[in-house]
Structure formats: structure tokens, C-alpha cells
Amino acid sequence: MEKQNLPVVVVGAGPVGLAAAAHLVERGIEPLVLEAGASAATAVRDWAHVRLFSPWAEVTDPAAEKLLAPTGWLRPDGATYPTGGDWAERYLQPLADVLGDQVRYGATVTGVARAGRDRIVDSGREEQPFTVHIETADGGEERIAARAVIDASGTWSVPGPMGANGIPALGEKSASDHVAYRVPDLKDPAVRARYAGKRTAVVGSGASAFTALALLADLAGEEADTHAVWILRRGIGDATYGGGEADQLPARGALGLRARAAVEQGYASAVTGFRTEAVERDGDRLVLVAEDGRRLDAVDEVVVLTGFRPDLTFLSELRLGLDERLQAPTALAPLIDPNVHSCGTVYPHGVRELSHPEQDVYLVGMKSYGRAPTFLAMTGYEQVRSVTAALAGDHEAAERVELTLPETGVCGGAGLFDEPDAARSDEGGGCCAAPATLQIGIGTPASPGGC
Template sequence: MNAPTTDRPPVVVVGAGPIGLAAAAHLVARGIEPLVLEAGPSAGSAVREWSHVRLFSPWAEVVDSAAEKLLAPTGWIRPDGATCPTGGDWAGRYLQPLADILGDKVRYGVTVTGVARQGRDRIVDAGRDEQPFTVHVRHADGREGRITADAVIDASGTWSVPSPVGADGLPALGEKAAERISYRVPDLKNTAVRARHAGKRTAVVGSGASAFTALAHLADLAKEEADTHAVWILRREITGSTYGGGEADQLPARGALGLSAKAAVADGHASAATGFRTEAVERDADGRLVLVAEDGRRLDPVDEVIVLTGFRPDLSFLSELRLGLDERLQAPTALAPLIDPNVHSCGTVYPHGVNELSHPEKGVYLVGMKSYGRAPTFLAMTGYEQVRSVVAAIAGDQEAAERVELTLPETGVCGGAGLFDEAGATQDSDGGGCCAAPATLEIGTGSPAPSGGC
């Protein structure tokens, strides 16, 4: 490991999740000083919020190589590479130990509120590229501050901005005011959460792996608690590919999960409302929730609504930077065509790195889930390769930066099935998706195998 240089400002990494910490590990390996800013109180704070969810990918695919080199001298031993960790395992057994090794290079309780060129707003051209970045932050105790950065790697993800139930991308009428609407896969082992669904009717909105997870868990609850029922709301019709790849999926846990969701419907524990595009959330006389579609259909009242329609990036603190983003996906312009679920069909997702992740503003990079914008097609190992390439470019090693190779798992089915992202989010979009051949279609990091294991 090279000794970090001290004659230049640090490279600021936003987010101490899997990709942010991997970026820091690669920076240290290159002799570049990183400074990781994490809004939460610990490493992998977002991952810990879905600690009950099991990853599709095994340990062998969710540990970054540079990170492992940092961990090895401490006696850290990679868990069995063939097993699939839960989010809690990933955070506790890998992310936190990695952050602990990085020590004071990781700061917790620090929220990035803005990034700009020092002394230049986004309009000014003169001397722009010669100026370092200034990163505005707010500490957990309310203090504000500024940090000078040589470059900025934004690995903050999308977990904090779930998509709404409204089919037009905006909150449905009444959605913001409605109680008993959640945007996460429920942890039914939690007594309070279980009580909200046991013996109740729950609407599950979404058509990807997170929706499958919720349906499978609610079906298990229905076997124990009478009158528990799920109403599965899809914006499209059910087709042969709706439930994913099944036994043909190279990620067995993912294939099995789709089959469990299919069984939940077949066994009567869930009923499906297809082609249902939610326009409003209303209350009946008893205070239960009624979903209303754009075509006027009204569903029978439900007690809870679980919205699993994907996530989107928070770009607000990057407003003074010159970013080149696709107008639909909010992903880097050069990357968007490779991952666009509206047009991406069966086949491979091209390897990508710094060339696809660069912006008009030199020295700033969106990586990890955030680089995919609203596209629900991200793999953890894709993010590790992204930061390896980006850090090589920052270090001036252009040959290494452009040498990007990825081998990604097949999804095992073609069609417009719901897609899955790193934090366990589904995307219920209208576009097709690549559901076969090596693809970044469904992330290997998010939902549990219905019967345990991976």
C-alpha cells in the first residue's frame, strides 16, 4: 500500500456504503488521500436499513479486491464465498471493519449539502478547471463547514429518495398525507411491523424483486395469521416473464423468489390488480386506504400500502456543477444508452468506467447506484469496477482506467419483467428490460431467498 500524499487536498468520497468504501480503498492503494463523508452514524448506514434482506450475490462477488487487501493484514477472513450475506452481515462483517481500518479517513454524521468549484458558480468559465472543489457540509450537531477537495466521487446511492406510488412519477393525490404507506420491504420479524400486517389487507405496488420479497413474506404470514392478504398492484399485465427467470436464473435465490411470488398468487394469499396506474390515495369511512387508478378503477380498501417502485438520485447538492446527465434516466450521458430499460434488450451490458462516467465538470464522478440514475439495473461488482477505473484516472493512469472488464450473471429470462437494484428496490417501469444473457439487469444485492440461503 502506498503512503498517501499530503501536498494536495483529499479526494472527497460521498457515502460510506459498499462503493464509497471501495473507492477509498482504491485511493489509498494509489497513494491518494481519501476523505469519506457519511451522513449516517456508521458504515453502510443505508445497507443496515435493509439488514433483514438477503443478497442474491454470494460473498465472493460483494467484496472489493482493494478493500480485501486492506483488510487482510488485520486477520480478517472473507466469509464463505459461496454463501449469500444479509444486509446486516454485509455491513457488520465487511463494511464496518473496512471503515475501521480507514480510521479518520471516514467521518460519520456529515451530510454533504453542496459541491462547487472554489470561488466559481456553474456559470463562470474563467480558471474553472484550475480551482479545487469546495464541499459544503452539515454535521449531526448542526455545525456547518467547508472542505476543499481535489476531486469528488459521489457514491451516495439512491436509498434516500424512493419513487412514489403515483404512476406519473409524482406523488399520487393524497399520498403525502396518507399514513400507513411505506417504501421498504417490511421486516415481519419485527413485532411492531408484523402487527401492522397480520390479519390485514396490504397492497404491494411494484413488479420487481422487492415486490416478490414482500409478497413471499406476506404469504408466509398468511399461513400463520388468518385474514392476512396481499393485493399485488402492477402497472403492466402479467406475462410469462413477470416472475423472472425461475430455475433458468443463474442467481438461484432470485429465480426462487419469483417462483415464491407466483405461488403466493396461485395459493390465494395474494390477488393481482394489473394495468393499474395509481392516481390517488383516498380514505374510506373507516380510515382504510383506497387506491384509485387513472382509468377510474377503485380497489377495495386496504390497511397498509407498501410502495416498491424504485429509487431515484438526489442531485440537489450538485446543482453548481456542470453535469452531463441523460434527460430520462438522470445517468451520465455516455452511460445511459447502455443501461436504458426502455431500449436495452437481451444481450450484454457493455463494460464501462471513467469514459462513461465523466462529466463536463472535470474531476467529479457519480458512481455506484447513483451513476445509474433511475435505471434499476445495478450490480455491486459493477460499482467496484467503476471506482477502480475512476481512481486510476484520478491517479493519472489512463491505461488502467480504460481497461474495464466485467463478467455479469445471466438473468435467465427475456421480457419486461420488473428490475432490481442494489438496495433492494424494484422498478415498475413501462419499458422493457434485458432479462437474459450477461447483463446488469438485476443487482445481486438485495432480496432474500424465500427459504434461506442464497
């Protein structure tokens, strides 16, 4: 079969992956979406209880809406904020259903390479199609030929470890029965029982940590002997709790204020300058040990919320150009460096910033941000619009910017779960991360997904 007649393989049936498929269909190019889970938006469903910072108006893609329109799909109120569960059930799964057989579930991508060429070989490289290696849900293996690969698999599957050096702390893996890497859903009775009446360490300093502290403080108000210990690698300063009432992201500011209140009201205690080196057992409890030798009083549980990182293992035979710090495409990395930019100051970008030395392979969505913590779903949708235009040969459209992100107004939102006044966007626009309080893909926040 001619290379151009092969499908474009999209890795991941999350928000940006499904948007990529919709844009490919609009361009007359056959997509094949490979999803490891049993349904669309598997990662998003893992944080179904979290409300996004972005309203509905900012988390649906125009090409996807065109595909959905003939089915009688009704766009939700654009001013309201969906939870992850809402996003999956009311938009992402219906979109996957419309794509039909162009989405395959239970297909885990284990490798991508040029057919007959490992990463060393130059000769005839660009003329060869890609070969995508997958494992199926029943344990089988397949090889799929593709003209191009769009990796929208996000970062949700690789959370950051407790160890301050980016590597799991000594004993962290063996203590896994008492360590979690997601904001707990305390509405789930089994999860609630795990933390009620317990002493829990929360490791991290972002919106995810704020959310966990706020939830555990609420639980402490209802269940005696519940207490959180907030582990910070740095000291507490003016920026520790975010911008508070002055924050351009009202919801993020509100989360920071709730985290501050948790500490000030005695539901949580903060430990600063603590860089975890080891986790030791004390019977059924855990003792965290810092690099400087400090030892914390024993805790029952640990919630580690130190960000996410991309899984690049299955791309090892491709020639990727990645920034050495962020693990993002080299042209994109300076635009998303968290030391310089917030979500509102990252301008829209596309195929130019997402290209690699390996032609026709693209990392998009939260995965394109590598270890950078903030991401907008709208940015991901613009990425795949540009990439698919380039694959269709429409270079003018690929270079054109079709999205405007104002520096303010795009970064507000809910994020406070189901609080009564948090479901409308009267005070601003959408968020930086997906889920908003969980930096992930796709995205994300940080996942997964984007938001």
C-alpha cells in the same frame, strides 16, 4: 494549499464509496469519506434482513481486502450469500474502521461547487478546487476543499412514489402513516403486527414486489385475515413473474414463482392496468383511485416498491451530463437501459463513461445508474478502480478493463432470505441489485449499494 494536495471527497460510506477510498489509499491519494449516518453502510443496514443475490466472492473489493488483511480480517466463505447485515458487520464496517479518520460520520453533504464559481462561470473554473458544504450531526455547518469529488451516495434515500406519473399520488403524503417504501421485515414483532390480519396493497412489479408478496403470503398462512393486493400498472403476461425455472437468475426465478403461488393460492389478488392517481381516506383505511376512475376496496397498509432515483439537488452547481430519461451519465445510459440490458449484458465500464463536462467529479455505484434498476457491486468496484487510476494520472490503467462479467453465471443467487438452501452459490453467481430484492444503492436493489 495546492489543489493536488487536497483530499478527494467521497460521498457515502457504502460498499462502492468505501471501495473508492481503498483504491485512493492504494494510489497514495488522501480520501475523505463523508457519511450522513452514524456508522458505515447506513443504507445497507436498513435492509439487514435481506439476503443478497451475490455471494461473498462478488461483493468484496480487491483493494479493500488488501487494506483489511493486516488486521487479521478473514474473508467469509466466497460461495455463501450474506445478508445486508452480514455485509455491513463483517466487511463494510471493518473496512471503514481501517480507514479511521478518513471516514467522517454524521456529515450530510448539502452542496458541491467550484470554489468561487457557480455553474454559470467559465473563467478559471477548472483551476479551482471543489468546495463541499456539509451539515454536521450537531447542526453545524462546514466547508471542505477537495481536489475531486466521487459521489457514491446511492439512491436509497429517494424511493419512487405511488403515483404512476412519477409524482406522489394525490393524498399519498398525507397517508404516510400507512404507506411504506421498503420490503417489510416481518421478523420484527412491531412490523409483523402492522401487517398481520390486515389487507395490504403492494405497488410494483419487480423483485422487491415479488419478495413482499412472498412474505405476506407466508404471514397469511399463519395469521387469519391477512391478504395482499398486488397493484400492477400493466397486465399479467408471460414475463410478469420473471423467467421462473428457466430464469438465468435462479433466485429471481424462485421469487417470481413464489409471487405466482401467492396469487394462485389466494393469499394475494392481482389488479392489473391500475395506475394510481389518488389515495383517499376511509376512516383508518385507504382507498386507491386509478387514473381511469377505478376505486379499490379499502386497504389497511400500502407497500410502494416502484424503484429508486438519484438525489441530484446537492450537485446543482456542477455541470453534469445526464441522460434525460435515466438520469445517468450520458455515455453510460445506453449501456444500462433496462429496455435493452440485464445485469449480465452490461459490460464493465469506467472513467470514460462516467466523466462529465465538470472535470474531476464522478457519480459511481448505484447513483451512476440513475433510475436504471439493476446493478452489480462488482461493476461498482471496477468503476472506482478506473476513476481512481485516472485521478492518479495512470490513464492506461484507467482505460483498461480489469473485470470480466460473463453473460450467465454472474446473475444467480439467493435472495430468499433465510431459506435453508439459499445460503450457498452452487447454482450460479451473483446478482443484479443491491439489495438483491431492493433496488438501491449500493448498491444495491436496487442501494442501495449494489450487490
